[in-house]
Structures are given as C-alpha cells and as structure tokens.
Amino acid sequence: MSIPETLRKYFSQHSRVFKRRTSLLLACSGGPDSVALVYGLKEIEPTLTFRIHLGHVNHGLRKKESEKDAKFVRSLAKKMDWPVHLEKIKIRTKDAGNLEEKARLKRYEILTQMAKKHKCGAILTGHNRDDQVETILMNLSRGSGGQGLRGMLPLREMAHRLFLARPLLNISKKEIARYLGEKRASYRVDKTNDNQHFLRNWFRRTLIPLWESRCFHLVDGIMDVGQILQEEEKVWNQLTKSFVKKVSTPYRTGHVLDSQKMLRYPLAIQRRVLREMAGSDLLTFKTIERLRGWMISPPANGRIFQLRRGWIVERLSKSKGAPSSHHYWFYRKDSKRTEKENTR
Template identity: 30%
Template sequence: MGPHPAVAAIRLAVRRVLHDVLTRHCAQAKAEPPLVLVACSGGADSMALASALAFEAPRLGVRAGGVTVDHGLQAGSDLRAAEVVLRLRALHLDPAESVTVRVGKAGGPEAAARDARYAALDAVAERHGAAAVLLGHTRDDQAETVLLGLARGSGTRSLSGMAATTGHLGRYRRPFLGVDRQTARTACLIQSLPVWDDPHNTDPAYTRSRLRHEGLPALEKALGKGVVEALARTAQLSRDDADALDSWAAEAERTVRGAEGTLDVAGLFALPPAVRRRVLRRAVIDAGAPAGSLFARHIEEVDRLITAWRGQGGLNLPGRVGVRRQGGRLVIRQG
C-alpha cells in the first residue's frame, strides 16, 4: 500500500522541482550532485516540505540540507531555532543550521522581517553553493497574496502572486503552490512530525493574519468553497498576462529610449496604456527609484505628463528621482 494521499501529494510536488533542478544542474555539466536546501521555520508547511525533501532527494541523487532563520522577534526564539535544527538533522538533512538576523524597520515589520530572512537565505545558499532553496508557501498563501495585491490596486503583476521560481538564477523554489495548507498539516500528522505554530500567524496586528483568519473565511461564507483555488488560478493567469506585457514593454522601450535618461513622448503616447506604464516604471527604477517604494499612483502621475499634458511642472519620486517633460521628451534623472 502506498503512502497517505497527503504524504504522496507533498512528495510528488517536491519530486517535480528536484527533477527540474537536476536538469539544470546537468546542463551546467557539474560533476558534484546538487545541494538543495529547505528554509524551515518549524511550522507545518515547512516541516512537511523538509520531510518530502528528505525522502525524495536521496532517491534522485540530490544532496539535501536545511536552514532556519531566527528573527529574534520573540522571547526564546533562539531555543526554538535550535529545536528546528534538531528536527532537520533527525530527517538526515545535512547541512542543517540556524542563522540569526537583525530585523530593521523599513517598510513595516512584515516587510523588514522578509528582507532580513531572504538576505540570510541568500548568504547561506552562497556559502554552501546550493543549487536551490525550497520555500513552503502553499496555495492558501498564494490566495492571500493575490487578495493583498488586489487591495493595494497595484495591477496585474501584483495579482500574479508568488512565482514558483524566483531569485538569482532561479534559486528560490515553491513546490507547494499547488498544495493546500491542510494537506501539508495532515502530512505532518501522518508522519508524526512535531510542528510549531508561530503566534504571529494569529496576531491581528499583522495584515496577513487578519486576512487569513477573518477575510478569507468571510469570502468563503459569502461565495462558497473554492475561493482559495479560484484565487490561485487567478494568480497563474495574471502571471501569464504580466509576463507577456513585460516582454512587449521591453521591446517597446528600445523604440522610445533616447539619450541617457530620456524617452520619446510621441512614441510613448502611441503605446497601449498597460505597456506604456511598464516602460515608465522600468525607466524610473533604472534611474534609481527603489522598486518597493514605487506605487501605482507614482506611475499614474508620470503617465499624465504624456497623456494629460497641460504644461505642469516636474515630479519628485522616491529615490530622489525627478521626472519632467522637455521638448517632446520625458527626462528621468536622479538628482
């Protein structure tokens, strides 16, 4: 008899990712087997992911390790991190280690913690030469991300949620985007894996927590079951659309770009709005504006210099980037 359906589901999801990692690794003609790390908080999602990696990796000739990040935001977090390392080692993951980070304040507590975590994971991956780092985001996390993007009104790219593969050279992989949270928790229960429920995940002070425990249940009550699956499908469809528009914008940018820091207004005006706004966003970021501080309203203001020109003055954008219209050209420079 085969494994429990929940265990089979998480293993299949990881196996597919490992096959892709191996294919890329072989294409690079590297002799040593690739190392794949799992980022593990000790919660049900990441523990299920760690167990699936520990099971599948040896069967495919892949080295498997794990890392947990101690954000230092809760009393006893160092002890909790040490416990997670012991659980990873019990799964025969090697290397298995904990990394302590200092969380800043930029962008709010959730964004600051995320930035610190990814910086630490990047450093660990570089140090060990890891081919990939697996992240335990589930289909439920994807649905929450889509709703958060919708609330921000940030456009198609925001609605596309989390990509299955991100980071430098496709370092980060999310095998569980097609697996729901309950399946991961059930897999842990079936395998008798101890899990830790982060109190931050139920703290109403955090936007995602409120959405998880109040927003999504309210939507399911009003609309019926299947909301999470529908939002996850929306993410994939939006990502496909956004990728196509980004590719179009990259081609269009070459036709309107002039001397350093300038764009042709007539050429921009002729572009479809969705493509034009992408060209403008890329140009502003290239000039030095931080992507995380650049919102839809900023790009709309720049767009009005093209579509609603009434002789208005220039704009000051995040990162000390200035935008002004001058002689049929849009001048975008940091100053």
C-alpha cells in the first residue's frame, strides 16, 4: 500500500479522533521519515478536514548541521504553504548513554507546548515499521513486559485532548526511500544515525541485519507480536483499572493502596496494579519487585520508597489517618508541595 493510501486508511480508521480536530502538528526533523509524511499528507490534503502545521525542535547537538536542518524545514513548510514553528533548545549532558533519551523527552515537551499554543489536536510523527521493530527488541533487552513488547501505539492520548499519532508504523524504510525517490524529494541526513555508540543504531546496523540473515521472517514475526500484545494490553488495561479501584482510594493529591487487599490477587495482577498506581513508564520489573518486597516488610524498614520523576510511596501510620501500616500513599513530590501551598 502506498504512503498516501496508508494515510487515507489511517485517518479513516481513527476518524472519531481526527474529525474533531481543525489543526495537526507534524513533527518534522527534516529526515526522510518525516519528509515522506509531509509529501504524503500534501498528496491527500484536498480530502483532509484539518490544517497541517510543521513543528521542528533544534537541539543544537550537531551545531551547523542542526541549523541547516531548521532552515530546510522552514523552506519545506514554505513550499507546502503550511505554517511552521521552530524552537531551539540546549541539551546539556556529559552522559552520552542518556543523550538520545534526554533529547527525545525535551523534544516531546516542546512539541506539546507548540501543539497547545497553536491549538493542534494531535502531534504526527514519521515513526515507521523499522523503528517499531527496533523499539520492541530494545524493550525486550530491558526485560519489558507486555506494555513494552507491544511497541509504539499508532495513536495514544498524550495529554487532555492531545494525541500522538504515528500513521506510518506499517511502512518500511525501503518503502519510504522509494516514495521519496518517486517524488524527487530532498531531505536531510543525520550522520549520527551511523554512530553505533548509541544502542538503537547498533540494533539497526548490526544486530537486526545479522539476525535477519538467519531468520528471514524476523521483522514480520516481531510486528505480529506487537499487534497481538497491543490488543491484549487493551483488555489488561481495563481489568487493571477495575482492580486498582478495589484496592485503593483517593487521598489528598494521590491515592492510598491497601496492600493486604492487593496481596489477595495473583502476582501478575499485583504487578499491574503497582504499574498503574505509579505510572507504567516509571517502573522496571526489578523496581516493582523491590517495591513489593518493601511493602510486605516490617515498618522498621523505612517509611519512604523513592521512585523516578518525583514519585513517592509513603508508608502511612495510624497517626495519619490510616487504619493500619498496610496502607501506602502514592503521590508526586511536587503535588504534595502544591497541596501545602493551597492550605496556607
């Protein structure tokens, strides 16, 4: 299926979301994937009910090349007759291993701000089939469960009424290159994508080709796993929310979990409940197991369990209104501070 046909099908499948949007923000790096998305959308533009904006975040990591990327995106937007929004930021880190992740998080933060400012109901990205396979395998190497092995979702809500859309997840890089050749479209090349110091690049350049040389249907098999788990996770998510309601109650700026009630359920449900309580992106398998172990340990083993991104689990005492020491308060550090400020 061609890229324009894929886009038509995508917007038709998700018409419930897109028919209510008047503008979308396309995250454009200037690379082949996002440029193919630009040209594909331009082809079907007469049938769209929304306007496309281009958004570009310049991390400044490649100095002059980064400036050329921004200039290219501005020129591309002018050619398409679309509004463009450019933002320049600085990523300061000496830890090269975290460089990609820090840049990604900051990029989405800025894109979210852009989308809200210009009243765009969704952010579109050019993530493709190859990216999906890499993501699933990288998550497998980290010991992810179903939520990680399902890969990137084609559509998900990032914030209230703001969606992240990935319409090209079933399109391969080869198909993208062929389409760009047919359109005679120019694009920017990021030479750091060849640097195998970054783990994703090593998966892309070394591991996957080696694996494919013996398992010819590797990519199809991994994509099938992702599709299976995406549907299964929908069911699990609904079930988990119902279990959370049974074992927890709202408390101040967070929720209180009754560990005795939780421990009556099978281990798989216990882990799902903890992920739901603290945010699925905050907990690795090992962290979940440490948290479970701490919760069933004697109170003498400490009152606070620190998670990532300001999340806290606090063992409540009877003096704080808890009926027993089996109650645990899940909250964010900044939300507790806000609560104190509001009560002054």
